[in-house]
Amino acid sequence: MDRHTISVLTNDHPGVLQRVANLFSRRGYNIESLTVGGCEIENLSRMTIVAAGNRQMRDQLILQLNKLIDVIQVTPLDAAPKLSRELMLMKLRATPAQRQEIISIAETFHCTIADVGMEALIVQVVGKTAQNNALLQLLKPYGVLELTRTGETAMSRP
Template identity: 55%
Template structure:
């Protein structure tokens, strides 16, 4: 069995300590969380966690069973087993003296990103897309000097029909 990346949606009660219990479950079982995003869902009082982890099918099955044992967990869905839309956002602060800005703006335009702040010697670029797009953009901006890099982690949904 091979290690695969799994994107899991977990619908939970919006209560203090739920994030800690969910992340603790992963840690105790030796499952790594590559990324986790949490926010309000379409239902009042419920939050949705989108967790990216790696493992074989057996590992995923174990994770799902363990999650359902937590009292505040309502629903667990393996999004990656369906066609899905997955996005993350990154903010990248790049060294940018005025003479270098046209080159950097060319990269920003190519990636359909946006400059969200301009300082005397830096720019902050916002890029939204899949993990590969963000990695590729960061790689192209490295030669200019990345001063700070912050990314959200993946959020995702199943495509098409309502689930």
């Protein structure tokens, strides 16, 4: 099954996110990732939605999204080259003896150490989802105490 990334420009009104999510739910499609925030146009928001399915599913969703009242524009980001990133914060168990090992691995992936405590540290990662997954696998043996991810956000390349 393919992963499809769709950019949706909407009015910034209460309930718009719920209507978009309900559209996916009614059709029986799972949203793998959803990010929402303000954009370059005042009073509008941009949603980046990643969902798994075939091309027919994606095309059907685009048609249905375009029918929603508060949706201004729907752009599939699969066809054109795109830039995508995900933020991941990872709290790891880290004794003073392990810290340098963890920091070295994090530096290899161009991460930053966001916070350090006596028994743990927080690694901040910004990268492609696959790259973040690879780092997570490398750092799991140290003990992941907490993990949070924003989901993928993307835009077409110029």
